Amino acid sequence: MDFTIPEETRLMLQSVRRFVENELEPISRQVEEEDRIPDEVVQSMRELGLFGLAIPREYGGLGLSTLAEVMVYEELSRTNACFRTRIATNNGIGSQGIVLDGTEEQKRRYLPRLASGEWTACFALSEPEAGSDAAGIRTTAVRDGDHWVINGRKHFITNGDIADLATVFAVTDPQKRARGGITAFLVERGTPGFSVGTVERKMGMRGSHTCELIFEDCRVPADSVIGGEAMVGQGFKTAMKTLDKGRLGVAASALGAAQRLLELSRDYARQRVQFGRPIAEFQAIRFMLAEMATQIYAARQMLYHAAWLRDHTGRPVTGQAAMAKLFCTEMAGRVADMALQIHGGMGYMKELPVERFYRDLRLTRIYEGTSEIQRLVIARELLKE
Ligand SMILES: Cc1cc2nc3c(=O)[nH]c(=O)nc-3n(C[C@H](O)[C@H](O)[C@H](O)COP(=O)(O)OP(=O)(O)OC[C@H]3O[C@@H](n4cnc5c(N)ncnc54)[C@H](O)[C@@H]3O)c2cc1C
The missing domain is CATH 2.40.110.10 (Butyryl-CoA Dehydrogenase, subunit A, domain 2)
Known part of the structure; x- marks a missing residue:
């Protein structure tokens, strides 16, 4: 296994990180309140190529490997989850049926429009x-x-x-x-x-x-x-293949959010003083931070491995994608809970983004197959062997 990514992708990840920090995060609360992403931000997302990450180059997309794609989602998910969701249907469940099973004519008609973000x-x-x-x-x-x-x-x-x-x-x-x-x-x-x-x-x-x-x-x-x-x-097979890939995207979004929650919790624990010292000095808080970091580390290895397998073996990764989705999303739920606990009452307040992450992450255990359905898929794959 080698999780090294090409230089070109590394530069892309850096520009996504900058975009998230400079353009998306500052309007995160506004988007939450207005329940819509401003048109000019969607336009910037188009210009960055975000709508065509997973669409092959010959049809106007960036044609990223699955590994590079999940890394981009991880970066994008460090802010309000709706930004990733805006591009997720074009890259994932909304386009992959065409990418995987479409006729040449369908690919030529639709994929360039989806890759550019002209169409959703x-x-x-x-x-x-x-x-x-x-x-x-x-x-x-x-x-x-x-x-x-x-x-x-x-x-x-x-x-x-x-x-x-x-x-x-x-x-x-x-x-x-x-x-x-x-x-x-x-x-x-x-x-x-x-x-x-x-x-x-x-x-x-x-x-x-x-x-x-x-x-x-x-x-x-x-x-x-x-x-x-x-x-x-044959549409049911197309749906299941599409969801195999989509589940890696959901896992990545949960992972990116969990990473951000860990960083917010670490920073808060360093500056919040109680009993005359930063709460980061209390073992109860340190243990939660350590637990969060360990779970994130394990989840990341699992997700990258599933993505790498998809890129390098060409075989279906049904079981691995289900395991990655199950583990990353359940992990992120636990991390969100600990993050809120570390922030105390402030964690419950709208002033900080923790409560929003907590609510948004809850969905990742439900859509594109609930955790129970992932377990059924994993067991079915296991019993096939
Ligand atoms: C915000 C959001 C966005 C969505 N986006 C899309 C989308 O773009 N396209 C789309 O097609 N769908 C979408 N969905 C639907 C989503 O995929 C379904 O909600 C999900 O698959 C669960 O189905 P359900 O809600 O009907 O729950 P149910 O199937 O009714 O499940 C209820 C409970 O029973 C459990 N359960 C069901 N069957 C079993 C079983 N055999 N064994 C054990 N437990 C079981 C479930 O795990 C769950 O806990 C979205 C859902 C939400 C909430």
Whole structure:
């Protein structure tokens, strides 16, 4: 194993760190209050190439390795989580279906627009009746000549309200469902019958919207099937492959946030004086800092290894991605709890970012598969061997 990254990527990481410190962190609280990222900041994110990190160079992206990509997410996640989420659907779940299984025509039509950030993508799998049990979706697509007609309702779709392109999963053969009866479609904004419903009110992750998408007799051309005719019925596999990669991104976001919380806690412990000395001198506080640092260190090795395996073996990393997501997100939850404890009452106040990290991080144990589902995936992979 060699986690060395090319010089070019190292420079990119440095510029992302500067961007986070100079442009994103100063407006973090404003974004939280207004629940939106200013347009000029999104434009700066485009100029840095952040929307195309994982899109191959031949289609206008930066074509970073998985390892370099998770490192960029780590840096970006040192501030308000919504900034990473803004680019995450273009790099991850919203584009990877096309990158992995799309036809050449689909790649040429969509990837350059997603890589530049001109378009935003979203991934529409979850439904009110089908979350963890994704194979239980009820949205249907019925063939009608050279079109498909989609009917159904998706919910909790990240970036759904701003998406120009949705990857939509629908049942095309109710007898087969996940085994050859679910198909992935590319649906463009403005297609008649496709609309955005409720924008959900959430516990955290303000600045990033999660929405309901509605499909009412939505007709899409037959070439909207990801991968074309040969991939009709294969959409569930596309979804699972896409999530394998997406889970590494979620793990990285949890890791970056945990690292920042450790640094905030260390600095606070050095300057907060009680009983006549900095609280960093108390063993109870030192032990928490040591525990946080150790857990972060372990999580980072695990995530980098899973990313490295994906880059170097070309084999699926289903089990490793699930382990990395499970470990990094559960670890970050524990770290956030300790960070809040070290900050005492101030940790609970909106004045400091700790309470926001605490709320935002809670989501990482739920989306792109809950911790329970990651355990099921890990056990299934283990028992296959
Ligand atoms: C902010 C946010 C953004 C999201 N973004 C997207 C998106 O962009 N696209 C998208 O498609 N989805 C998205 N989701 C949906 C997300 O992936 C689901 O919420 C998640 O998969 C869990 O499904 P559920 O909410 O229906 O919970 P449920 O499946 O109802 O689970 C409830 C509880 O039961 C447990 N459980 C369920 N089945 C089992 C089992 N077999 N064994 C043990 N425990 C089990 C779960 O772990 C959980 O603890 C998002 C969700 C949120 C909250």
